[in-house]
Amino acid sequence: MGILSEDIARVREATDFVALVSEHLALKKVGLRYTGLCPFHAEKTPSFSVNADEKLFYCLAGETGVLTWDGVRPIRELAGGTHRILTEKGRWVEAPFRSFGVQPLMKVTLTRNRQRKALYATPEHRWLVRKGAAPHRYERTTEQLRPGHPLAWSFPHSRVRMLGELSPQGIAHGITYGDGSHFASAACVDLHGDKDAELLKWFPLNRTYALQTHDGKPYIKVLDLPKHFKDRPSLDEAPTYLAGWLAGYIAADGHVSKDGTCMLNSADRGDLEFVRQVCTRLGVGTYGITSQERTGFEGREPSTLYRVHFIAEDLDERFFLISKHRDRFLAASKSWVRRGWMVESVEPTDRVEEVFCAEVEGTHNFTLEDNILTGNCFGCQMKGDVITFVQEIEHLEFAEAVEYLAAKSGVQIRYDQANVSRERGRRERLVEVMKKAVDWYHQRLLSGDDGAAARSYLRSRGYDGDVVRQFQIGWAPDDWDALARSLKVGDDVLRDTGLGFVNRRQRQQDAFRGRVMFPIFDSRGDPVAFSGRILPGAEGPKYKNSAESPLYSKSKVLYGLNWAKADVVRAGEVIICEGSTDVIGFFLAGLPRAVAGWGTALTEDQVRTLKNFARRLVLAYDADSAGQAAAERLYEWEKRYEVDIAVADLPPGSDPADLARSEPERLQAAVENARPFLAFRIERVLTGASLSTPEGRARAAEAALAMIKEHPDSFVQDQYLMEVSTRTRIEADRLREALSKGRLTSTPQRASTPSRASRVVLSRSAEEEALLLAVHNRDAIEGRVDEALFSDELVAAAYRAVVSTDSLHDALEVADPAAADLLQRLAVEEPNDDVDNVVGRLAREAGVRALAELDAAARESDDPAAFAPAMGWLKLTVEELRDPVSAVDASDRLVRWLVDRLEVEA
Numbered sequence: 075m076g077i078l079s080e081d082i083a084r085v086r087e088a089t090d091f092v093a094l095v096s097e098h099l100a101l102k103k104v105g106l107r108y109t110g111l112c113p114f115h116a117e118k119t120p121s122f123s124v125n126a127d128e129k130l131f132y133c134l135a136g137e138t139g140v141l142t143w144d145g146v147r148p149i150r151e152l153a154g155g156t157h158r159i160l161t162e163k164g165r166w167v168e169a170p171f172r173s174f175g176v177q178p179l180m181k182v183t184l185t186r187n188r189q190r191k192a193l194y195a196t197p198e199h200r201w202l203v204r205k206g207a208a209p210h211r212y213e214r215t216t217e218q219l220r221p222g223h224p225l226a227w228s229f230p231h232s233r234v235r236m237l238g239e240l241s242p243q244g245i246a247h248g249i250t251y252g253d254g255s256h257f258a259s260a261a262c263v264d265l266h267g268d269k270d271a272e273l274l275k276w277f278p279l280n281r282t283y284a285l286q287t288h289d290g291k292p293y294i295k296v297l298d299l300p301k302h303f304k305d306r307p308s309l310d311e312a313p314t315y316l317a318g319w320l321a322g323y324i325a326a327d328g329h330v331s332k333d334g335t336c337m338l339n340s341a342d343r344g345d346l347e348f349v350r351q352v353c354t355r356l357g358v359g360t361y362g363i364t365s366q367e368r369t370g371f372e373g374r375e376p377s378t379l380y381r382v383h384f385i386a387e388d389l390d391e392r393f394f395l396i397s398k399h400r401d402r403f404l405a406a407s408k409s410w411v412r413r414g415w416m417v418e419s420v421e422p423t424d425r426v427e428e429v430f431c432a433e434v435e436g437t438h439n440f441t442l443e444d445n446i447l448t449g450n451c452f453g454c455q456m457k458g459d460v461i462t463f464v465q466e467i468e469h470l471e472f473a474e475a476v477e478y479l480a481a482k483s484g485v486q487i488r489y490d491q492a493n494v495s496r497e498r499g500r501r502e503r504l505v506e507v508m509k510k511a512v513d514w515y516h517q518r519l520l521s522g523d524d525g526a527a528a529r530s531y532l533r534s535r536g537y538d539g540d541v542v543r544q545f546q547i548g549w550a551p552d553d554w555d556a557l558a559r560s561l562k563v564g565d566d567v568l569r570d571t572g573l574g575f576v577n578r579r580q581r582q583q584d585a586f587r588g589r590v591m592f593p594i595f596d597s598r599g600d601p602v603a604f605s606g607r608i609l610p611g612a613e614g615p616k617y618k619n620s621a622e623s624p625l626y627s628k629s630k631v632l633y634g635l636n637w638a639k640a641d642v643v644r645a646g647e648v649i650i651c652e653g654s655t656d657v658i659g660f661f662l663a664g665l666p667r668a669v670a671g672w673g674t675a676l677t678e679d680q681v682r683t684l685k686n687f688a689r690r691l692v693l694a695y696d697a698d699s700a701g702q703a704a705a706e707r708l709y710e711w712e713k714r715y716e717v718d719i720a721v722a723d724l725p726p727g728s729d730p731a732d733l734a735r736s737e738p739e740r741l742q743a744a745v746e747n748a749r750p751f752l753a754f755r756i757e758r759v760l761t762g763a764s765l766s767t768p769e770g771r772a773r774a775a776e777a778a779l780a781m782i783k784e785h786p787d788s789f790v791q792d793q794y795l796m797e798v799s800t801r802t803r804i805e806a807d808r809l810r811e812a813l814s815k816g817r818l819t820s821t822p823q824r825a826s827t828p829s830r831a832s833r834v835v836l837s838r839s840a841e842e843e844a845l846l847l848a849v850h851n852r853d854a855i856e857g858r859v860d861e862a863l864f865s866d867e868l869v870a871a872a873y874r875a876v877v878s879t880d881s882l883h884d885a886l887e888v889a890d891p892a893a894a895d896l897l898q899r900l901a902v903e904e905p906n907d908d909v910d911n912v913v914g915r916l917a918r919e920a921g922v923r924a925l926a927e928l929d930a931a932a933r934e935s936d937d938p939a940a941f942a943p944a945m946g947w948l949k950l951t952v953e954e955l956r957d958p959v960s961a962v963d964a965s966d967r968l969v970r971w972l973v974d975r976l977e978v979e980a
Contacts, residue, residue, distance in 0.1 A: 077473055077476050077477075077487050077488070077489055078487070078488045078489065081476075081480075081485065081486075081487040081488055082461070082476055082487075084485050085461070085476055085479045085480050085483060085485050085487065086459060086460055086461065088479075088483035088484070088485050089460050089479050089482070089483050091460045091463075092108055094460060094463070094464070094479075094482075095108070095110075095463065096640075096643075097639060097640060097643075098467050098639065098643055098686065098687065099111055099643045099687075100643050100644050100646075111646075111689075140152060140157075140159055140171075140432065140440065140441070140442060140443070141159065141160050141354065141441045141442060141443055141445065142157050142158060142159050142160075143157075143158035143159070143166060143354075143355075144158075144309070144351070145347065145348075145350070145351040145354070146347070146350075146443045149171065149430040149431070149432075150428075150430055152171040152430070152432075153171045153172055153173050153430045154171070154172065154173075155170070155171060156168055156169065156170045156171075157169065157171060159432060159434070159440045159441065160228055160230060160354075160440065160441035160445075161228065161434055161436075161437045161439055161440050161441065161447075162226075162228050162437050162439055162447060163228070164228060164229055164230045164231040164357065165231070165437075165789070166230070167434060167435075167436070167437075169432045169433060169434040169435070169440065170432070170433050171430060171431070171432050171433075172430065172431070172433070173428055173429070173430050177196045177426070177427075177429050178196065178197065178422075178423075178425070178426045179194040179195065179196060179423055179425040179426070179427060179429070180194070180195060180196070180197055180216045180217065180420060180421065180422055180423060181193075181194055181419075181420070181421050181422075181423050182194070182195060182201075182216060182219060182417065182419075182420050183417075183418040183419045183420075183421075184225065184415040184416065184417060184418060184446075185415065185416050185418045186361070186362075186412060186414065186415045186416065186444075187361060187383075187412055189361070189362050189364065190418065191362065191415075191444065193442070193446075194423070194425060195216045196216060196429055197215060197216050197217040198215050198216070198217075199215065199216045199431075199448070199449070200213050200214075200215060200448065200449025201213070201214050201215070201216065201219055201223075201225060201448055201449065202225065202226035202439060202447050202448060202449060203219075203223045203224065203225060203226065204224045204225065204226050204414060211226050213449065216420065217420070219417050219420045220417065220420070221417055221418055221419055221420075222416065222417065223416070223417040224414050224415075224416050224417075225414055225415050225416070225417065225446055225447070225448075226414065226446075226447040226448075227413045227414040227415070227441075227445045227446060227447050228441045228445060228447040229357065229359045229385075229388075229413065229445050230354055230355075230356075230357040231357050231789065232356070232357035232358065232388050233313050233355075233356050233357045234317065234356060234357065234358065234388065234389065234390060235390070237313055237314050237317055238314065239314070239392075240314055240317050240318035240321055240392055240393075241312065241314045241315040241317070241318035241319075242276060242318065243315065243318070244307070244311070244314065244315035244316065244317065244318025244319040244321075244322065245276050245318040245319070245321055245322040245325075245395065246276045246277055246299070246303070246322065247300075247303045247307060247315075247318070247319050247322060248318065248319040248320060248321060248322020248323035248324075248325070248326065249263060249273055249276060249322040249323070249325055249326050250262075250263045250299050250303035250304065250322075251303060251304060251305075251306070251319070251322070251323055251326070252322065252323045252325070252326025252327040253265075253270070253326040253327070254299065254303060254304060255304070256301070256304055257297065259301060260297070260298055260299055260300065260301050261299040261300060261301050261302075261303045261304045262295055262296060262297050262298075262299060263277075263295075263296045263299065264293050264294070264295050264296075265293060265294045265295075265296065266287075266291070266293040267291075267293075270293075270294075271294070272395065272396050272397060273322075273325055273326075273395060273396070274294060274296070276322070276395075277296045277299075280296050280297060280298050280299060281296075281297045281298050282294050282295065282296050282297070283295045283297070306345075306348050307319050309351060309352065309355055313355065313356060316352050316355060316356060317356055317392075317393070319352070320349065320352055320353070320356070320358075320393065321392065321393045321394070321395055322395070323338065323349065324336065324338060324393060324394070324395075324399070325394075325395040325396050325399070327339055327340060328399070329399075330394065330398075330399040330402045330403055331402070332402060333406055334386055334402055334403050334405065334406020335383060335386065335406075336383070336384040336386055336389065336393075336394075336399075336403065337381050337382065337383045337384070338381070338382050338384070339379055339380070339381050340379075340380050340381075341377060341378070341379060341380070342380070343363060343365075343378075343380045345380075346363050346380050346381070346382045347363070349382060350363070350382060353384070353388075357388065358384060358385070358388040358389060359384070359385030359387075359388045359413065359445065360382050360383065360384055360385065361382065361383040361384075361385070361444075362382075362444050363380055363381070363382050364380070364381050364382075364383075365378050365379065365380050365381070366378070366379055366381070367379075385413065386403065386406065389403070391403060391404055413445065414446075415444065415446055435716075436716055460479065461475050461476060461479065462475075464478055464479060467686055478598060500624075501624065501625070503567070504567065504570055504571050504624065504625055505600045505601065505602075505625065507561060507563055507567055507571050507573070508571055508573075508593075508600070508601040508602065508625065509601055510561060511557060511561065511571070511573055511601070511604075512546055512548065512593045512601045514548070514557060514560055514561070515548025515549060515550055515557075515591040515593070515604075516542075516546050516547070516548040517548075518548060518549045518550075518551060519532075519542065519547060519548045519549035519590075519591075520539075520542070522549060522551065524549070524551045524552070525549040525551075527609055528549040528590050528609065531590065531609050531610065532547065532590065535655070535731075535735070536662060536734075536735050537658065541658060541661070541662065544637070544661075545592065545593075545637070545654075545658060545661075546593050547590065547591065547592060547593075548590075548591035548593070549589075549590060549591060550584065550586040550587055550588065550589045550590075550591050550606060551587070551588070552587050552588035553584070553587065554583055554584065554587070555574070555581065555582055555583055555584055556584060557573060557574065557584045557586075558573075558574050558582040558583065558584055559582075561573070565582065568582055570623055570624050570625075571623065571625065572585060572603060572604070572620035572621050572623045572625075572626065573585055573586075573604075585620070586604060586606040586618065588608065588609070588612060589606030589607055589608055589609075589618065590606065590607045590608075590609070591604050591605075591606050592604065592605045592606070592607070592633070592654040592655075594619075594620070594626070594631060594633050594654075595635075595636040595637075596625075596631055596635075596636065597632075597635045597636055597639065597683070598636070599636045600625075602620075602623075602625040602626040602631060603619065603620035603623070603625065603626040603631065604619070604620050605617060605618070605619045605620070605633070605653070605654050605672075606618045606619075607655075617653065619672065627679075628672060629677045629679045629680070630679045630680070630683065632650075632669040632670065632671060632680060632683065632684070633653070633654050633657055633669060633670035633671075633672065634654070634657040634668060634669045634670055635669045635683075635687075637661075637666070638657075638666055638667050638668060638669055639687055641666045641667040642667045642669075642684075642687045642688045643687055643688065645667050645688070646688050646689060646690060647667060647688050647690040647691075647692060648667055648668075648669060648684050648687060648688040648690070648691055648692070649665060649667055649668040649669070649692045649694050649722070649745055650668070650669060650670075650671055650676060650680070650684075650691060650692065650693055650694065650695075651668055651669070651670050651671075651694045651695065651730050652670060652671070652672070652695055652729070653670050653672065653731075654670055655731040656668065656670060656694070656729060656730040656731050657669060657670045658731070658734075659730045659731035659732075659733070659734030659735070659741070660694070660730055660734065660741070662734050662735070662738070663730075663733075663734040663738035663741045663742060664738065664742065665741070665742060665745060667688075668694070668730075669684075676691075676693065676708070676719075678707075678711060681711045681715055681717065682715060684717075685715045685716070685717050688717075689716065689717050689718060690717070690718045690720065691717055691718070691719045691720070692720050692721070692722050692745055692748045693719065693720070693721045693722065693748075693751075694722040694724065694730055694744070694745065694748075695724075706784060708751050709751075709784070709785055709786055710786075713786070718750070719750070719751050720748035720749055720750055720751065720754070721748060721749060721750075721751055721754035722744040722745045722747075722748045723744055723747065723748070723749065723754060723757075724741075724744050725740065725744075752781060752782070752784075752785055752790070752794060753794070755781050756778045756781055756782070756794055756797070756798065759774055759777045759778050759781070760774055760778060760798070760801050760802075763777070765801065765802065771802040771803060771804065772802070772804070774798075774801075774802055775798055775802040775804050775809060776812075778794075778798045778802075779795070779798065779809060779812060779813050782794050782795055782798070782813065783813055791813065792810075795809050795810060795813065839866070839869075840912060840915035840916040840919055841863075841864050841865070841866050841869045841870075841916060841919075842866075842869055842896075842900070843912045843915070843916075844859055844863070844864075844873070844912050844913070844916050845869050845872055845873050845876070845896070845897075845900060846900045846903060847859075847909060847912060848873060848876045848877065849876060849882060849897060849900050849901055851909075852876065852877070854909045855909060855912075855913065858909070858913050858965070858966065858969065859873075859913060859916065859969070860969050860972070860973050861873060861874060861877075862920070862969065862972040862973045862975075862976050863916050863917060863920040863969065863972065864920075865919075865920070865923060868892055868893060868896060869896070871889065871890060871892075871893040872885075872889060872893040872894075872896045872897050875888050875889035875893055875894075875897065876897070882897065882901060885897060886898065910958075910961065910962060913962075913965050914955055914961045914962075914965055916965075917955055917964070917965035917968045917969065918952060918955040918956070918965075920968065920972060921948060921951060921952040921955065921968050922952060924948060924972065924975070925945060925948050925949065925952065928941050928944055928945050928948065929941075929945065932945070948968075948971075951964050951967060951968050951971075952968075955968070
């Protein structure tokens with residue numbers, strides 16, 4: 075059962091595949107193909123390819139060599155397994171490798187520091203070419219590379235500055251490995267001249283002998299060294315040990331030139347390959363191994379001496395144990411380092427071989443030998459035709475995708491059985507009714523006599539006729555059934571579209587009356603709902619939105635996406651705001667890539683939808699509520715969907731719709747300068763703090779650290795920690811210690827007059843967590859929590875408002891502004907803990923406070939013994955609260971006691 079096969083073929087033939095794909099991502103013509111960023115997985119360089127003639131799309135493959143955690147290994151040896159490899163920004167990731175079949179190869183010749191190397195890759199393999207500063211780059215295939223192109227590079231994060239003291243045993247091992255020899259069943263090392271005499275201190279417990287060479291020069295022999303000191307250390311040794319070994323080896327066989335260049339020589343290339351592996355583990359950059367032929371004594375064959383150069387800025391003075399080396403290193407300038415390779419030539423070859431590549435999730439690039447960052451191949455393996463593309467990008471079943479394409483291309487489709495199309499036909503009929511409603515409302519606004527006030531209002535907002543037509547804005551007259559009488563549809567259709575209902579008199583009645591109407595379209599452009607706004611001075615809720623229906627799901631549909639998606643794709647960025655007027659405001663300000671999520675709580679469904687169009691999501695909620703979404707969820711979504719979530723720093727108290735009229739340039743700047751979510755929150759804390767006093771700086775640092783601790787990436791944490799260190803003048807190591815030990819304040823300092831602009835959530839107290847439960851699940855704490863447990867007057871006031879009303883809306887109406895503000899923030903956050911834990915924490919804190927109050931009262935009383943029974947009972951109860959078995963009963967008893975105590979005191 076389904077659509078007739080000949081009609082499916084006609085749909086395929088009639089669809090302009092390139093135009094269709096271009097609605098969802100930016101394509102660039104490359105030969106006979108079009109390429110762009112793959113919409114089915116995250117990537118920063120384009121791998122998605124469309125063949126306009128065949129109407130097929132696919133992801134490309136490539137071949138190269140690889141730098142792994144265990145050193146450089148031929149890629150063919152990695153195929154079929156998963157290995158730890160280096161990706162961009164010095165991060166190590168696990169990635170699978172596999173064969174991509176037999177393909178022709180091209181030769182790419184590269185140069186760096188007068189070194190030259192050749193790589194072989196397929197014509198379509200993706201290379202990352204630097205543009206200006208290192209973070210900026212663009213993609214070129216092998217056949218598009220040109221002489222002079224600077225290739226991107228990646229080096230591991232340096233661990234050197236976090237090591238502390240180098241291991242003395244590791245240093246002794248390195249010196250012995252370089253200058254020592256086997257001696258019986260142990261090892262020994264001979265220290266010659268003034269230089270090596272400096273190294274004697276690293277062997278304080280060993281037997282030493284002062285000896286002379288055959289020509290009378292003195293030296294010191296160090297004995298009783300472990301035999302394994304003449305073997306290379308394990309790469310799994312502690313970083314301090316490996317760093318010590320490297321320092322010792324440099325002292326033994328290394329050299330520092332007058333310009334500060336550090337190098338290491340060996341007759342065994344394997345030694346230097348191992349040194350590079352050690353440097354990879356430590357995050358110390360090295361250049362490729364070079365060689366030179368040296369002539370030996372007469373009668374001997376020439377031999378090869380190998381050399382490796384270190385990148386000086388990755389080392390520090392601890393690696394130079396000999397004073398002459400250290401002095402030269404410290405005196406030299408290390409302001410500029412050439413880390414990248416330059417393309418010298420690209421040429422075809424006769425080689426046609428099996429090729430291999432990695433599939434790196436997230437960054438979709440990895441590092442070759444000599445730290446060349448290159449694009450990878452893709453594990454999603456998405457491929458198919460125009461129908462498959464629509465299925466994946468629009469999340470449709472096969473038949474729905476065909477119907478979608480048929481509607482766009484004007485092809486009439488037929489089904490092999492009539493009943494198959496019943497449900498699909500019903501949706502089409504509902505959409506047709508919605509289209510008629512959109513047009514009817516729109517015409518009433520444009521020309522209806524009763525729409526004059528609405529037209530005047532829209533003009534006052536800066537909406538001219540072009541804007542009204544662009545967004546198909548309409549007017550719902552203040553009439554009971556004007557729309558229903560015009561549509562002449564059945565009761566069920568009126569209900570299922572959300573356009574009306576049947577009242578108690580069994581008459582059809584319009585759902586929207588006396589409102590400016592903003593139609594809501596799904597991403598395919600079908601109208602599915604409305605948002606209606608009252609005119610200034612009218613009674614009723616400011617906005618009224620369609621209820622959920624067979625056509626409309628609030629958490630999934632984004633207002634404006636149907637208009638904005640082309641601009642979103644081109645920019646690679648989408649702006650997310652609160653409502654329809656904000657979207658139009660961004661449009662008027664020259665930013666037509668905004669969508670509205672109907673509120674300030676970004677949902678996972680919305681992120682899942684938007685990741686298909688852009689990888690950068692800019693939250694442009696009102697500046698005083700932009701930080702309300704729970705940080706943990708945003709960080710999780712960033713990782714899961716490979717998106718970057720930033721926050722536009724709007725002026726406090728403003729909204730985009732107003733700002734678009736008064737200061738459009740400022741609105742544009744807020745988006746252009748949007749900061750990562752964590753950066754935005756930290757900046758709010760630091761700029762709002764008093765950094766002129768030690769106390770103020772300490773409080774600001776604690777508040778910022780509490781936010782930093784929420785981020786799951788330790789490298790990201792450290793970057794922000796260093797920024798906080800600079801701003802607060804507190805040493806970074808002190809902050810790291812506090813972060814690792816969790817010595818952070820649990821609640822932010824509250825101003826005397828709290829406001830949304832000043833309340834930034836760090837981590838919730840037990841009282842706020844209990845209030846959060848009351849907001850989201852009042853039944854769960856019914857009878858277990860009482861106002862008597864709260865010490866924070868603001869939280870207590872908010873709690874009173876919640877438990878004294880029937881809904882959050884009612885609670886916001888009766889609460890004072892500060893309490894209402896707190897409730898609004900918690901309404902978009904999620905509980906972090908279960909009910910028993912929250913009630914237990916809340917009761918325990920209340921019990922400890924009560925115990926302190928009783929103790930203070932007893933000290934001031936003439937009869938302190940009178941307080942002993944209550945204090946004894948209270949101490950026992952608080953202890954019971956620490957035991958999970960007795961905690962529930964203990965908290966219930968304590969709540970009753972506290973309530974009774976308050977009533978007696980009252």
